[in-house]
Amino acid sequence: MGETPATTGPTGAPRAAGEIRAASGPGRWIVLTTVLGSGMAMLDSTVINVALPRIGQDLGTDLAALQWTVNAYMLTLAGLILLGGALGDRYGRRRVFVVGVIWFALASLVCALAPNAAVLIAARAFQGIGGALLTPGSLALIQASFHPDDRARAVGLWSGFGGVGAAIGPFVGGWLVDGPGWRWVFLLNLPVAVLCVPVALRHVPESRDPRAHGRFDVLGAVLGAVSLALVTYALIEAPGQGASPLVIGAAVGGVVLGTAFVQVERRRPDPMVPPAIFRSRLFTVVNLVTFCVYAALGGFFFLSAIQLQVVAGYSALGAGTALLPTTVLMLFFSAASGELGHRIGPRIPLTAGPLLAAAGMLLMLRVGPGSASVTGYASEVLPAVVVLGLGLVTLVAPLTATVLAAVDTGQAGLASGINNAAARAAGLIAVAALPLLAGMGPEAYRDAEEFAATFRRAMPMCAGLLVAGAVLAFCTVRRPAPAAVPAAPPAAGPGQGADGARGGAARRAPGPADTADAEPCRPECTIHCGVVAPPLEPSRRPPAG
Numbered sequence: 001m002g003e004t005p006a007t008t009g010p011t012g013a014p015r016a017a018g019e020i021r022a023a024s025g026p027g028r029w030i031v032l033t034t035v036l037g038s039g040m041a042m043l044d045s046t047v048i049n050v051a052l053p054r055i056g057q058d059l060g061t062d063l064a065a066l067q068w069t070v071n072a073y074m075l076t077l078a079g080l081i082l083l084g085g086a087l088g089d090r091y092g093r094r095r096v097f098v099v100g101v102i103w104f105a106l107a108s109l110v111c112a113l114a115p116n117a118a119v120l121i122a123a124r125a126f127q128g129i130g131g132a133l134l135t136p137g138s139l140a141l142i143q144a145s146f147h148p149d150d151r152a153r154a155v156g157l158w159s160g161f162g163g164v165g166a167a168i169g170p171f172v173g174g175w176l177v178d179g180p181g182w183r184w185v186f187l188l189n190l191p192v193a194v195l196c197v198p199v200a201l202r203h204v205p206e207s208r209d210p211r212a213h214g215r216f217d218v219l220g221a222v223l224g225a226v227s228l229a230l231v232t233y234a235l236i237e238a239p240g241q242g243a244s245p246l247v248i249g250a251a252v253g254g255v256v257l258g259t260a261f262v263q264v265e266r267r268r269p270d271p272m273v274p275p276a277i278f279r280s281r282l283f284t285v286v287n288l289v290t291f292c293v294y295a296a297l298g299g300f301f302f303l304s305a306i307q308l309q310v311v312a313g314y315s316a317l318g319a320g321t322a323l324l325p326t327t328v329l330m331l332f333f334s335a336a337s338g339e340l341g342h343r344i345g346p347r348i349p350l351t352a353g354p355l356l357a358a359a360g361m362l363l364m365l366r367v368g369p370g371s372a373s374v375t376g377y378a379s380e381v382l383p384a385v386v387v388l389g390l391g392l393v394t395l396v397a398p399l400t401a402t403v404l405a406a407v408d409t410g411q412a413g414l415a416s417g418i419n420n421a422a423a424r425a426a427g428l429i430a431v432a433a434l435p436l437l438a439g440m441g442p443e444a445y446r447d448a449e450e451f452a453a454t455f456r457r458a459m460p461m462c463a464g465l466l467v468a469g470a471v472l473a474f475c476t477v478r479r480p481a482p483a484a485v486p487a488a489p490p491a492a493g494p495g496q497g498a499d500g501a502r503g504g505a506a507r508r509a510p511g512p513a514d515t516a517d518a519e520p521c522r523p524e525c526t527i528h529c530g531v532v533a534p535p536l537e538p539s540r541r542p543p544a545g
Contacts, residue, residue: 020145029203036196037101038138039165040189041131045532046169049305050320051182062442065117067236071428072121076128078424079225082272082417085136093140094206100133105193111186144207166529167327174320217272223261230254235432240442283406285476291426292469296462298427299434311452312371322381329389330529334397341398350473353395358466360388396530423533434458
Protein backbone atom coordinates (compact mmCIF):
# COMPACT_ATOMS: atom_id res chain seq x y z
CA MET A 1 0.00 0.00 0.00
CA GLY A 2 2.26 2.72 -1.24
CA GLU A 3 1.14 6.22 -0.37
CA THR A 4 1.64 9.64 -1.86
CA PRO A 5 1.18 12.72 0.30
CA ALA A 6 -1.57 14.79 -1.16
CA THR A 7 -3.04 17.46 1.03
CA THR A 8 -2.26 19.99 3.68
CA GLY A 9 -4.00 20.36 7.00
CA PRO A 10 -6.34 23.20 7.92
CA THR A 11 -3.38 25.29 9.07
CA GLY A 12 -1.48 24.72 5.86
CA ALA A 13 0.99 22.29 7.43
CA PRO A 14 1.72 19.23 5.30
CA ARG A 15 -0.23 16.18 6.27
CA ALA A 16 0.99 13.01 4.61
CA ALA A 17 -1.08 9.90 4.15
CA GLY A 18 -0.01 7.18 6.53
CA GLU A 19 1.07 9.57 9.30
CA ILE A 20 -2.22 10.64 10.91
CA ARG A 21 -2.97 9.56 14.48
CA ALA A 22 -6.44 8.38 15.42
CA ALA A 23 -6.70 10.71 18.43
CA SER A 24 -5.81 13.82 16.42
CA GLY A 25 -8.30 16.27 14.96
CA PRO A 26 -7.66 15.16 11.37
CA GLY A 27 -7.98 11.54 12.48
CA ARG A 28 -11.43 12.16 13.92
CA TRP A 29 -12.53 13.94 10.74
CA ILE A 30 -11.35 11.01 8.61
CA VAL A 31 -13.25 8.50 10.73
CA LEU A 32 -16.35 10.72 10.54
CA THR A 33 -16.37 11.09 6.77
CA THR A 34 -15.61 7.43 6.06
CA VAL A 35 -18.28 6.26 8.50
CA LEU A 36 -20.83 8.64 6.98
CA GLY A 37 -19.96 7.57 3.45
CA SER A 38 -19.99 3.84 3.99
CA GLY A 39 -22.95 4.19 6.36
CA MET A 40 -25.12 5.44 3.49
CA ALA A 41 -24.53 2.23 1.54
CA MET A 42 -24.84 -0.04 4.58
CA LEU A 43 -28.04 1.63 5.74
CA ASP A 44 -29.50 1.51 2.24
CA SER A 45 -28.93 -2.25 2.05
CA THR A 46 -31.05 -2.93 5.15
CA VAL A 47 -33.56 -0.08 5.06
CA ILE A 48 -35.25 -0.87 1.76
CA ASN A 49 -37.09 -4.11 2.57
CA VAL A 50 -39.53 -2.60 5.07
CA ALA A 51 -40.45 0.09 2.52
CA LEU A 52 -41.37 -2.34 -0.26
CA PRO A 53 -45.12 -2.78 0.41
CA ARG A 54 -45.63 0.98 0.57
CA ILE A 55 -43.56 1.52 -2.59
CA GLY A 56 -45.66 -1.07 -4.37
CA GLN A 57 -48.92 0.57 -3.30
CA ASP A 58 -47.77 4.09 -4.17
CA LEU A 59 -46.33 3.27 -7.59
CA GLY A 60 -48.87 0.59 -8.48
CA THR A 61 -46.25 -2.09 -9.13
CA ASP A 62 -46.30 -5.86 -9.04
CA LEU A 63 -43.98 -8.16 -7.08
CA ALA A 64 -41.46 -8.31 -9.92
CA ALA A 65 -40.89 -4.55 -9.69
CA LEU A 66 -40.29 -4.86 -5.94
CA GLN A 67 -37.76 -7.62 -6.59
CA TRP A 68 -35.99 -5.37 -9.09
CA THR A 69 -36.03 -2.50 -6.60
CA VAL A 70 -33.88 -4.62 -4.30
CA ASN A 71 -31.85 -6.43 -6.94
CA ALA A 72 -30.93 -3.53 -9.23
CA TYR A 73 -28.87 -2.08 -6.38
CA MET A 74 -27.35 -5.42 -5.38
CA LEU A 75 -26.55 -6.29 -8.98
CA THR A 76 -24.33 -3.31 -9.77
CA LEU A 77 -22.81 -3.30 -6.28
CA ALA A 78 -21.86 -6.99 -6.40
CA GLY A 79 -20.63 -6.77 -9.98
CA LEU A 80 -18.43 -3.70 -9.56
CA ILE A 81 -17.21 -3.67 -5.94
CA LEU A 82 -13.93 -5.39 -6.82
CA LEU A 83 -13.28 -2.93 -9.63
CA GLY A 84 -14.18 0.05 -7.43
CA GLY A 85 -11.25 -0.57 -5.11
CA ALA A 86 -8.84 -0.82 -8.04
CA LEU A 87 -9.92 2.59 -9.34
CA GLY A 88 -9.00 4.17 -6.02
CA ASP A 89 -5.52 2.68 -6.07
CA ARG A 90 -4.89 4.07 -9.54
CA TYR A 91 -6.64 7.45 -9.57
CA GLY A 92 -6.63 8.41 -5.91
CA ARG A 93 -8.60 6.93 -3.05
CA ARG A 94 -10.09 10.19 -1.82
CA ARG A 95 -11.09 11.19 -5.34
CA VAL A 96 -12.89 7.91 -6.04
CA PHE A 97 -14.53 7.96 -2.60
CA VAL A 98 -15.87 11.50 -3.12
CA VAL A 99 -17.10 10.62 -6.61
CA GLY A 100 -18.85 7.59 -5.13
CA VAL A 101 -20.56 9.65 -2.42
CA ILE A 102 -21.76 12.28 -4.90
CA TRP A 103 -22.89 9.61 -7.36
CA PHE A 104 -24.76 7.75 -4.61
CA ALA A 105 -26.46 10.93 -3.40
CA LEU A 106 -27.59 11.98 -6.88
CA ALA A 107 -28.96 8.49 -7.56
CA SER A 108 -30.75 8.64 -4.20
CA LEU A 109 -32.37 11.92 -5.24
CA VAL A 110 -33.65 10.33 -8.45
CA CYS A 111 -34.99 7.39 -6.40
CA ALA A 112 -36.85 9.80 -4.15
CA LEU A 113 -38.38 11.66 -7.11
CA ALA A 114 -39.16 8.55 -9.18
CA PRO A 115 -42.63 8.87 -10.76
CA ASN A 116 -42.81 5.16 -11.60
CA ALA A 117 -41.15 1.83 -10.95
CA ALA A 118 -38.96 1.93 -14.06
CA VAL A 119 -37.24 5.15 -12.98
CA LEU A 120 -36.85 3.86 -9.43
CA ILE A 121 -35.24 0.62 -10.60
CA ALA A 122 -32.83 2.44 -12.92
CA ALA A 123 -31.87 4.85 -10.15
CA ARG A 124 -31.31 1.95 -7.76
CA ALA A 125 -28.88 0.44 -10.26
CA PHE A 126 -26.98 3.73 -10.35
CA GLN A 127 -27.01 3.77 -6.55
CA GLY A 128 -25.22 0.44 -6.64
CA ILE A 129 -22.48 1.90 -8.83
CA GLY A 130 -21.94 4.66 -6.29
CA GLY A 131 -21.90 2.07 -3.51
CA ALA A 132 -19.25 0.07 -5.37
CA LEU A 133 -17.02 3.16 -5.35
CA LEU A 134 -17.58 4.45 -1.82
CA THR A 135 -17.81 1.19 0.15
CA PRO A 136 -14.29 -0.13 -0.56
CA GLY A 137 -13.10 3.47 -0.90
CA SER A 138 -14.03 4.35 2.67
CA LEU A 139 -11.99 1.45 4.05
CA ALA A 140 -9.14 2.33 1.70
CA LEU A 141 -8.98 5.85 3.14
CA ILE A 142 -8.80 4.48 6.68
CA GLN A 143 -6.01 2.09 5.80
CA ALA A 144 -4.04 4.61 3.75
CA SER A 145 -4.35 7.66 6.01
CA PHE A 146 -3.55 6.46 9.52
CA HIS A 147 -0.26 5.76 11.20
CA PRO A 148 0.41 1.98 11.29
CA ASP A 149 0.03 1.94 15.09
CA ASP A 150 -3.49 3.38 14.83
CA ARG A 151 -4.87 1.59 11.77
CA ALA A 152 -6.43 -1.32 13.63
CA ARG A 153 -8.21 1.07 16.00
CA ALA A 154 -9.46 3.19 13.12
CA VAL A 155 -10.70 0.14 11.20
CA GLY A 156 -12.47 -1.02 14.37
CA LEU A 157 -14.25 2.34 14.69
CA TRP A 158 -15.20 2.21 11.01
CA SER A 159 -16.65 -1.30 11.23
CA GLY A 160 -18.35 -0.65 14.58
CA PHE A 161 -20.15 2.52 13.52
CA GLY A 162 -20.97 0.94 10.17
CA GLY A 163 -22.47 -1.99 12.03
CA VAL A 164 -24.68 0.40 13.99
CA GLY A 165 -25.96 1.85 10.71
CA ALA A 166 -26.75 -1.58 9.31
CA ALA A 167 -28.34 -2.71 12.58
CA ILE A 168 -30.76 0.19 12.88
CA GLY A 169 -31.57 0.23 9.16
CA PRO A 170 -34.91 -1.63 9.38
CA PHE A 171 -36.03 0.57 12.29
CA VAL A 172 -35.04 3.81 10.54
CA GLY A 173 -36.68 2.66 7.33
CA GLY A 174 -39.92 1.82 9.08
CA TRP A 175 -39.96 5.14 10.94
CA LEU A 176 -39.47 7.08 7.71
CA VAL A 177 -42.06 5.08 5.77
CA ASP A 178 -44.73 5.55 8.44
CA GLY A 179 -43.77 9.19 8.97
CA PRO A 180 -42.80 11.44 6.04
CA GLY A 181 -43.05 8.60 3.51
CA TRP A 182 -40.93 6.04 1.70
CA ARG A 183 -39.24 8.64 -0.49
CA TRP A 184 -37.43 9.90 2.61
CA VAL A 185 -35.62 6.57 2.80
CA PHE A 186 -33.61 7.94 -0.13
CA LEU A 187 -33.70 11.66 0.68
CA LEU A 188 -31.99 10.87 3.98
CA ASN A 189 -28.77 10.30 2.02
CA LEU A 190 -28.59 13.88 0.74
CA PRO A 191 -27.70 15.72 3.98
CA VAL A 192 -25.25 12.94 4.81
CA ALA A 193 -23.49 13.47 1.48
CA VAL A 194 -23.54 17.26 1.91
CA LEU A 195 -21.65 16.83 5.18
CA CYS A 196 -19.39 14.03 3.98
CA VAL A 197 -17.94 15.55 0.81
CA PRO A 198 -16.58 18.86 2.21
CA VAL A 199 -15.07 17.05 5.20
CA ALA A 200 -13.35 14.57 2.88
CA LEU A 201 -11.98 17.29 0.60
CA ARG A 202 -10.70 19.40 3.49
CA HIS A 203 -9.41 16.85 5.99
CA VAL A 204 -8.62 13.59 4.18
CA PRO A 205 -5.21 13.26 2.49
CA GLU A 206 -5.16 11.95 -1.03
CA SER A 207 -3.27 8.72 -1.63
CA ARG A 208 -2.73 6.24 -4.41
CA ASP A 209 -0.59 3.18 -4.95
CA PRO A 210 2.48 3.84 -7.14
CA ARG A 211 2.74 0.08 -7.76
CA ALA A 212 -0.67 0.10 -9.46
CA HIS A 213 -0.24 -0.22 -13.20
CA GLY A 214 -1.57 -2.28 -16.07
CA ARG A 215 -5.07 -2.56 -17.50
CA PHE A 216 -8.37 -2.69 -15.67
CA ASP A 217 -10.37 -5.86 -16.16
CA VAL A 218 -13.39 -4.01 -17.53
CA LEU A 219 -14.33 -6.96 -19.74
CA GLY A 220 -14.45 -9.29 -16.74
CA ALA A 221 -16.54 -6.84 -14.74
CA VAL A 222 -19.02 -6.36 -17.60
CA LEU A 223 -19.33 -10.08 -18.32
CA GLY A 224 -19.90 -10.89 -14.67
CA ALA A 225 -22.48 -8.15 -14.12
CA VAL A 226 -24.41 -8.80 -17.36
CA SER A 227 -24.43 -12.54 -16.69
CA LEU A 228 -25.95 -11.93 -13.26
CA ALA A 229 -28.42 -9.45 -14.76
CA LEU A 230 -29.67 -11.89 -17.40
CA VAL A 231 -30.10 -14.76 -14.94
CA THR A 232 -31.86 -12.41 -12.53
CA TYR A 233 -34.17 -11.19 -15.30
CA ALA A 234 -35.12 -14.74 -16.24
CA LEU A 235 -35.89 -15.70 -12.64
CA ILE A 236 -37.93 -12.58 -11.86
CA GLU A 237 -39.92 -12.45 -15.09
CA ALA A 238 -40.67 -16.18 -15.38
CA PRO A 239 -43.78 -16.11 -13.12
CA GLY A 240 -45.40 -13.43 -15.27
CA GLN A 241 -44.15 -14.42 -18.74
CA GLY A 242 -43.72 -18.16 -18.36
CA ALA A 243 -41.30 -19.93 -20.67
CA SER A 244 -41.35 -17.12 -23.22
CA PRO A 245 -38.52 -16.79 -25.76
CA LEU A 246 -37.31 -13.68 -23.92
CA VAL A 247 -37.08 -15.46 -20.57
CA ILE A 248 -35.41 -18.55 -22.03
CA GLY A 249 -33.03 -16.39 -24.06
CA ALA A 250 -32.06 -14.41 -20.97
CA ALA A 251 -31.39 -17.58 -18.98
CA VAL A 252 -29.28 -19.13 -21.73
CA GLY A 253 -27.46 -15.84 -22.33
CA GLY A 254 -26.66 -15.53 -18.64
CA VAL A 255 -25.15 -19.00 -18.53
CA VAL A 256 -23.13 -18.39 -21.71
CA LEU A 257 -21.77 -15.07 -20.45
CA GLY A 258 -21.01 -16.62 -17.05
CA THR A 259 -18.96 -19.29 -18.79
CA ALA A 260 -17.22 -16.61 -20.84
CA PHE A 261 -16.44 -14.71 -17.63
CA VAL A 262 -14.66 -17.76 -16.19
CA GLN A 263 -12.65 -18.23 -19.39
CA VAL A 264 -11.66 -14.56 -19.55
CA GLU A 265 -10.50 -14.57 -15.94
CA ARG A 266 -8.38 -17.67 -16.59
CA ARG A 267 -6.62 -16.12 -19.57
CA ARG A 268 -6.08 -12.52 -18.47
CA PRO A 269 -2.74 -11.58 -16.90
CA ASP A 270 -4.57 -9.18 -14.54
CA PRO A 271 -8.01 -10.70 -13.81
CA MET A 272 -10.59 -9.15 -11.53
CA VAL A 273 -11.04 -12.54 -9.83
CA PRO A 274 -7.73 -14.45 -10.09
CA PRO A 275 -8.52 -18.17 -10.50
CA ALA A 276 -5.29 -18.98 -8.64
CA ILE A 277 -6.86 -17.93 -5.34
CA PHE A 278 -9.36 -20.80 -5.63
CA ARG A 279 -6.51 -23.31 -5.51
CA SER A 280 -7.04 -23.08 -1.78
CA ARG A 281 -9.66 -25.75 -1.12
CA LEU A 282 -10.64 -24.07 2.14
CA PHE A 283 -11.18 -20.71 0.44
CA THR A 284 -13.40 -22.31 -2.21
CA VAL A 285 -15.44 -24.26 0.34
CA VAL A 286 -15.96 -21.27 2.63
CA ASN A 287 -17.19 -19.19 -0.29
CA LEU A 288 -19.71 -21.93 -1.11
CA VAL A 289 -20.86 -21.84 2.52
CA THR A 290 -21.08 -18.05 2.22
CA PHE A 291 -23.24 -18.39 -0.89
CA CYS A 292 -25.66 -20.76 0.85
CA VAL A 293 -25.90 -18.59 3.97
CA TYR A 294 -26.41 -15.25 2.26
CA ALA A 295 -28.81 -16.63 -0.32
CA ALA A 296 -30.97 -17.77 2.60
CA LEU A 297 -30.61 -14.42 4.37
CA GLY A 298 -31.38 -12.40 1.25
CA GLY A 299 -34.59 -14.32 0.68
CA PHE A 300 -35.54 -14.27 4.36
CA PHE A 301 -35.28 -10.52 4.91
CA PHE A 302 -36.99 -9.72 1.61
CA LEU A 303 -39.99 -11.95 2.33
CA SER A 304 -40.20 -11.48 6.10
CA ALA A 305 -40.53 -7.70 5.87
CA ILE A 306 -43.54 -8.19 3.58
CA GLN A 307 -44.97 -11.05 5.66
CA LEU A 308 -44.93 -8.97 8.83
CA GLN A 309 -46.80 -6.11 7.16
CA VAL A 310 -49.16 -7.79 4.69
CA VAL A 311 -50.04 -10.91 6.70
CA ALA A 312 -49.34 -10.14 10.36
CA GLY A 313 -50.59 -6.55 10.18
CA TYR A 314 -47.51 -4.67 11.37
CA SER A 315 -46.86 -1.11 10.30
CA ALA A 316 -43.57 -0.45 8.50
CA LEU A 317 -42.10 0.84 11.77
CA GLY A 318 -43.42 -2.19 13.62
CA ALA A 319 -41.91 -4.57 11.07
CA GLY A 320 -38.54 -2.83 11.22
CA THR A 321 -38.58 -2.89 15.02
CA ALA A 322 -39.63 -6.54 15.06
CA LEU A 323 -36.50 -7.54 13.12
CA LEU A 324 -34.19 -5.41 15.26
CA PRO A 325 -33.11 -8.14 17.74
CA THR A 326 -31.32 -10.05 14.98
CA THR A 327 -29.10 -7.14 13.99
CA VAL A 328 -28.57 -5.91 17.55
CA LEU A 329 -27.37 -9.34 18.67
CA MET A 330 -24.83 -9.35 15.85
CA LEU A 331 -23.65 -5.87 16.72
CA PHE A 332 -23.04 -6.64 20.39
CA PHE A 333 -21.68 -10.18 20.23
CA SER A 334 -19.80 -10.44 16.91
CA ALA A 335 -16.43 -9.67 18.53
CA ALA A 336 -16.88 -12.33 21.22
CA SER A 337 -17.94 -14.85 18.58
CA GLY A 338 -14.80 -14.11 16.60
CA GLU A 339 -12.62 -14.77 19.64
CA LEU A 340 -14.43 -18.03 20.36
CA GLY A 341 -14.02 -19.16 16.77
CA HIS A 342 -10.31 -18.39 16.96
CA ARG A 343 -9.96 -20.63 20.02
CA ILE A 344 -12.03 -23.63 18.93
CA GLY A 345 -11.54 -23.46 15.16
CA PRO A 346 -14.07 -22.77 12.39
CA ARG A 347 -15.74 -26.15 11.96
CA ILE A 348 -18.12 -25.98 14.93
CA PRO A 349 -19.24 -22.34 14.41
CA LEU A 350 -19.71 -22.82 10.65
CA THR A 351 -21.83 -25.89 11.34
CA ALA A 352 -23.82 -24.79 14.39
CA GLY A 353 -24.41 -21.22 13.18
CA PRO A 354 -26.32 -22.10 9.99
CA LEU A 355 -28.34 -24.75 11.83
CA LEU A 356 -29.41 -22.23 14.47
CA ALA A 357 -30.28 -19.69 11.77
CA ALA A 358 -32.28 -22.36 9.92
CA ALA A 359 -34.24 -23.05 13.11
CA GLY A 360 -34.99 -19.34 13.41
CA MET A 361 -36.35 -19.23 9.87
CA LEU A 362 -38.57 -22.25 10.51
CA LEU A 363 -39.89 -20.56 13.64
CA MET A 364 -41.04 -17.70 11.39
CA LEU A 365 -43.63 -20.11 10.00
CA ARG A 366 -45.63 -19.44 13.17
CA VAL A 367 -46.05 -15.77 12.23
CA GLY A 368 -49.49 -14.96 10.89
CA PRO A 369 -52.59 -12.86 11.56
CA GLY A 370 -52.54 -11.75 15.17
CA SER A 371 -48.75 -11.74 15.49
CA ALA A 372 -48.74 -7.94 15.65
CA SER A 373 -50.06 -7.93 19.22
CA VAL A 374 -47.66 -7.76 22.16
CA THR A 375 -48.29 -11.38 23.09
CA GLY A 376 -48.12 -12.41 19.44
CA TYR A 377 -44.75 -10.74 19.02
CA ALA A 378 -43.39 -12.24 22.25
CA SER A 379 -44.54 -15.76 21.45
CA GLU A 380 -44.17 -15.93 17.66
CA VAL A 381 -41.87 -13.28 16.18
CA LEU A 382 -39.32 -12.69 18.95
CA PRO A 383 -38.23 -16.33 19.37
CA ALA A 384 -37.66 -16.59 15.62
CA VAL A 385 -35.55 -13.44 15.25
CA VAL A 386 -33.56 -14.16 18.43
CA VAL A 387 -32.68 -17.71 17.34
CA LEU A 388 -31.81 -16.38 13.88
CA GLY A 389 -29.64 -13.69 15.45
CA LEU A 390 -27.82 -16.21 17.65
CA GLY A 391 -27.12 -18.31 14.58
CA LEU A 392 -25.65 -15.34 12.72
CA VAL A 393 -23.62 -14.32 15.77
CA THR A 394 -22.16 -17.83 15.87
CA LEU A 395 -21.48 -17.90 12.15
CA VAL A 396 -20.44 -14.63 10.53
CA ALA A 397 -17.28 -13.65 12.45
CA PRO A 398 -15.70 -17.13 12.15
CA LEU A 399 -16.71 -17.18 8.48
CA THR A 400 -14.76 -13.99 7.81
CA ALA A 401 -11.79 -15.25 9.84
CA THR A 402 -11.71 -18.50 7.88
CA VAL A 403 -11.77 -16.68 4.55
CA LEU A 404 -8.72 -14.67 5.62
CA ALA A 405 -6.94 -17.69 7.08
CA ALA A 406 -7.41 -19.61 3.83
CA VAL A 407 -5.09 -17.28 1.89
CA ASP A 408 -1.75 -15.66 2.53
CA THR A 409 -1.61 -12.31 4.30
CA GLY A 410 -0.91 -10.36 1.11
CA GLN A 411 -4.17 -11.60 -0.43
CA ALA A 412 -6.41 -10.71 2.52
CA GLY A 413 -8.06 -7.72 0.84
CA LEU A 414 -8.75 -9.61 -2.38
CA ALA A 415 -10.13 -12.63 -0.50
CA SER A 416 -12.44 -10.42 1.55
CA GLY A 417 -13.66 -8.61 -1.55
CA ILE A 418 -14.45 -11.84 -3.39
CA ASN A 419 -16.28 -13.20 -0.35
CA ASN A 420 -18.29 -9.97 0.00
CA ALA A 421 -19.23 -9.98 -3.69
CA ALA A 422 -20.23 -13.66 -3.53
CA ALA A 423 -22.56 -12.94 -0.61
CA ARG A 424 -24.25 -10.05 -2.42
CA ALA A 425 -24.64 -12.12 -5.60
CA ALA A 426 -26.20 -14.92 -3.53
CA GLY A 427 -28.69 -12.51 -2.01
CA LEU A 428 -29.83 -11.08 -5.32
CA ILE A 429 -30.24 -14.54 -6.88
CA ALA A 430 -32.32 -15.65 -3.89
CA VAL A 431 -34.58 -12.59 -4.08
CA ALA A 432 -35.09 -13.38 -7.77
CA ALA A 433 -35.56 -17.14 -7.43
CA LEU A 434 -37.51 -17.72 -4.22
CA PRO A 435 -40.83 -16.18 -5.34
CA LEU A 436 -40.63 -18.28 -8.50
CA LEU A 437 -39.84 -21.50 -6.61
CA ALA A 438 -42.54 -20.81 -4.02
CA GLY A 439 -45.18 -20.12 -6.68
CA MET A 440 -45.65 -16.49 -5.69
CA GLY A 441 -47.79 -14.62 -8.21
CA PRO A 442 -47.19 -11.05 -9.43
CA GLU A 443 -49.86 -9.64 -7.08
CA ALA A 444 -49.17 -11.93 -4.11
CA TYR A 445 -47.92 -9.15 -1.87
CA ARG A 446 -51.36 -7.48 -2.05
CA ASP A 447 -53.22 -10.59 -0.84
CA ALA A 448 -52.52 -11.72 2.73
CA GLU A 449 -53.80 -15.25 2.23
CA GLU A 450 -51.85 -15.88 -0.97
CA PHE A 451 -48.65 -14.38 0.38
CA ALA A 452 -48.90 -16.37 3.62
CA ALA A 453 -49.25 -19.62 1.67
CA THR A 454 -46.20 -18.94 -0.47
CA PHE A 455 -44.23 -17.69 2.53
CA ARG A 456 -44.82 -21.07 4.18
CA ARG A 457 -43.27 -22.72 1.13
CA ALA A 458 -40.34 -20.30 0.90
CA MET A 459 -39.08 -20.45 4.49
CA PRO A 460 -38.21 -24.17 4.40
CA MET A 461 -36.26 -23.47 1.20
CA CYS A 462 -34.24 -20.79 2.99
CA ALA A 463 -33.69 -23.13 5.92
CA GLY A 464 -32.62 -25.85 3.50
CA LEU A 465 -29.92 -23.60 2.06
CA LEU A 466 -28.58 -23.03 5.57
CA VAL A 467 -28.60 -26.75 6.34
CA ALA A 468 -26.71 -27.37 3.09
CA GLY A 469 -24.11 -24.81 4.17
CA ALA A 470 -23.83 -26.45 7.59
CA VAL A 471 -23.34 -29.93 6.10
CA LEU A 472 -20.74 -28.60 3.68
CA ALA A 473 -18.86 -26.90 6.52
CA PHE A 474 -19.01 -29.97 8.78
CA CYS A 475 -17.69 -32.27 6.06
CA THR A 476 -14.95 -30.08 4.61
CA VAL A 477 -13.86 -27.22 6.90
CA ARG A 478 -10.89 -27.78 9.18
CA ARG A 479 -8.68 -25.43 11.13
CA PRO A 480 -6.25 -23.98 8.55
CA ALA A 481 -2.60 -24.83 9.04
CA PRO A 482 -0.28 -21.81 9.39
CA ALA A 483 1.63 -20.90 6.25
CA ALA A 484 -0.14 -23.61 4.28
CA VAL A 485 -1.31 -21.50 1.35
CA PRO A 486 1.27 -20.16 -1.08
CA ALA A 487 0.72 -16.78 -2.64
CA ALA A 488 -0.21 -16.71 -6.29
CA PRO A 489 2.53 -15.41 -8.58
CA PRO A 490 2.25 -11.62 -8.97
CA ALA A 491 1.83 -11.86 -12.72
CA ALA A 492 -1.14 -14.19 -12.40
CA GLY A 493 -3.44 -11.76 -10.68
CA PRO A 494 -3.79 -8.34 -9.16
CA GLY A 495 -2.31 -7.23 -5.90
CA GLN A 496 -4.58 -6.10 -3.16
CA GLY A 497 -4.82 -2.45 -2.31
CA ALA A 498 -5.92 -0.74 0.84
CA ASP A 499 -9.50 -0.91 -0.29
CA GLY A 500 -10.05 -4.41 0.97
CA ALA A 501 -11.81 -5.30 -2.27
CA ARG A 502 -8.95 -5.18 -4.69
CA GLY A 503 -9.17 -6.71 -8.10
CA GLY A 504 -9.23 -6.45 -11.80
CA ALA A 505 -6.70 -3.80 -12.55
CA ALA A 506 -3.48 -2.09 -11.96
CA ARG A 507 -1.19 -5.07 -11.65
CA ARG A 508 1.51 -4.29 -9.12
CA ALA A 509 5.19 -4.85 -9.19
CA PRO A 510 6.15 -7.72 -6.86
CA GLY A 511 6.47 -6.72 -3.24
CA PRO A 512 7.38 -8.42 0.00
CA ALA A 513 3.90 -9.81 0.46
CA ASP A 514 4.04 -11.55 -2.92
CA THR A 515 6.70 -14.00 -1.88
CA ALA A 516 7.08 -16.09 1.23
CA ASP A 517 4.64 -14.46 3.63
CA ALA A 518 1.88 -17.02 3.94
CA GLU A 519 0.88 -16.65 7.57
CA PRO A 520 -2.88 -16.34 8.05
CA CYS A 521 -4.20 -13.06 9.40
CA ARG A 522 -7.13 -12.31 11.69
CA PRO A 523 -10.04 -9.95 10.95
CA GLU A 524 -9.71 -6.30 11.90
CA CYS A 525 -13.45 -5.62 11.50
CA THR A 526 -14.43 -7.38 14.71
CA ILE A 527 -17.65 -5.44 15.43
CA HIS A 528 -20.14 -5.55 12.58
CA CYS A 529 -23.65 -6.41 11.45
CA GLY A 530 -23.13 -8.59 8.41
CA VAL A 531 -26.73 -9.47 7.53
CA VAL A 532 -26.36 -8.43 3.88
CA ALA A 533 -22.73 -9.47 3.34
CA PRO A 534 -19.69 -10.28 5.46
CA PRO A 535 -17.66 -7.21 6.45
CA LEU A 536 -14.91 -6.05 4.13
CA GLU A 537 -11.38 -6.40 5.44
CA PRO A 538 -8.44 -4.12 4.58
CA SER A 539 -5.39 -5.31 2.72
CA ARG A 540 -2.39 -6.29 4.82
CA ARG A 541 0.07 -5.58 2.00
CA PRO A 542 3.00 -3.50 3.27
CA PRO A 543 3.70 -0.05 1.81
CA ALA A 544 5.85 0.27 -1.27
CA GLY A 545 9.41 1.29 -1.01
